[in-house]
Amino acid sequence: MAAAPSSFRPEEARSPPALELPTPPLSKFKVALCQLSVTADKARNISHARAAIEAAAAKGAKLVLLPEIWNGPYSNDSFPEYAEDIEAGGDAAPSFSMMSEVARSLQITLVGGSIAERSNNNLYNTCCIFGSDGKLKGKHRKIHLFDIDIPGKITFKESKTLTAGQNPTVVDTDVGRIGIGICYDIRFQELAMLYAARGAHLLCYPGAFNMTTGPLHWELLQRARAADNQVLVGPFGEVIATTEHEETTIIAEIDYSLIEQRRQFLPLQYQRRGDLYQLVDVQRLGSQ
Numbered sequence: 001m002a003a004a005p006s007s008f009r010p011e012e013a014r015s016p017p018a019l020e021l022p023t024p025p026l027s028k029f030k031v032a033l034c035q036l037s038v039t040a041d042k043a044r045n046i047s048h049a050r051a052a053i054e055a056a057a058a059k060g061a062k063l064v065l066l067p068e069i070w071n072g073p074y075s076n077d078s079f080p081e082y083a084e085d086i087e088a089g090g091d092a093a094p095s096f097s098m099m100s101e102v103a104r105s106l107q108i109t110l111v112g113g114s115i116a117e118r119s120n121n122n123l124y125n126t127c128c129i130f131g132s133d134g135k136l137k138g139k140h141r142k143i144h145l146f147d148i149d150i151p152g153k154i155t156f157k158e159s160k161t162l163t164a165g166q167n168p169t170v171v172d173t174d175v176g177r178i179g180i181g182i183c184y185d186i187r188f189q190e191l192a193m194l195y196a197a198r199g200a201h202l203l204c205y206p207g208a209f210n211m212t213t214g215p216l217h218w219e220l221l222q223r224a225r226a227a228d229n230q231v232l233v234g235p236f237g238e239v240i241a242t243t244e245h246e247e248t249t250i251i252a253e254i255d256y257s258l259i260e261q262r263r264q265f266l267p268l269q270y271q272r273r274g275d276l277y278q279l280v281d282v283q284r285l286g287s288q
């Protein structure tokens with residue numbers, strides 16, 4: 001959020017936003033969310049993830065999602081060991097190569113959870129998004145690193161080993177426009193607002209929540225982001241499908257016609273008081 005610039009005209013702010021929801025290539029499809037058990041054995045994690053993706057596609061999923069840091073343990077000691085050089089590809093990036101290959105062979109869109117990425121002596125927590133041709137459509141480096149200190153409960157500092165990403169990520173895919181965040185990114189509502197303003201149909205946040213704040217907040221945060229921005233969980237903040245902590249894949253139907261319908265029922269975008277507050281898209285400002 002930022003104060004309005006001095007050239008700001010309230011009557012413009014109160015008119016509908018210039019960016020309407022683009023027409024998605026598919027209006028209804030199945031999404032699969034794979035929740036995976038992760039071990040210290042990277043090769044096993046990769047084949048295990050592949051099997052889950054294949055099983056989801058066999059059930060008709062056109063979009064498959066993996067969780068945060070699925071190819072090894074989620075710890076500062078492990079990030080350097082399991083990190084991959086995505087740009088080099090091949091043997092330097094076996095998790096990345098598997099995802100690209102499986103997306104192509106199954107002709108699905110794959111939001112590849114996240115893996116630690118090594119680039120120019122930095123490590124990032126990175127989500128790769130693959131199109132149904134197996135090509136990398138986009139890469140999101142976690143913007144908000146998870147640094148937390150709740151005495152006696154949890155202390156963790158992702159920033160000890162990882163570098164924060166610098167860019168919001170929106171990708172156009174066969175299943176619509178997707179805004180990407182990774183786990184802790186979901187707590188920062190401006191990012192979700194920005195994605196909605198950029199016409200995202202769907203927001204995907206691969207996660208690995210901790211067990212202190214997680215049970216309290218993970219559903220709350222997803223519902224809040226969806227209800228604020230009228231995007232899916234459901235666009236009214238309704239949970240379409242959920243599960244507990246065990247390994248499983250949940251499959252649900254996404255119906256984008258609900259977004260337009262819910263936005264007509266409850267026309268927040270025309271009621272927003274841009275004359276009093278405004279979200280400034282710094283990347284767009286910079287490119288003007």
Ligand SMILES: NC(=O)CCC(=O)C(=O)O
Pocket residue numbers: 068146182183184185187207208209210211213214217
């Ligand atoms: N991996 C993460 O970013 C964890 C975020 C989390 O647990 C939270 O409470 O937020």
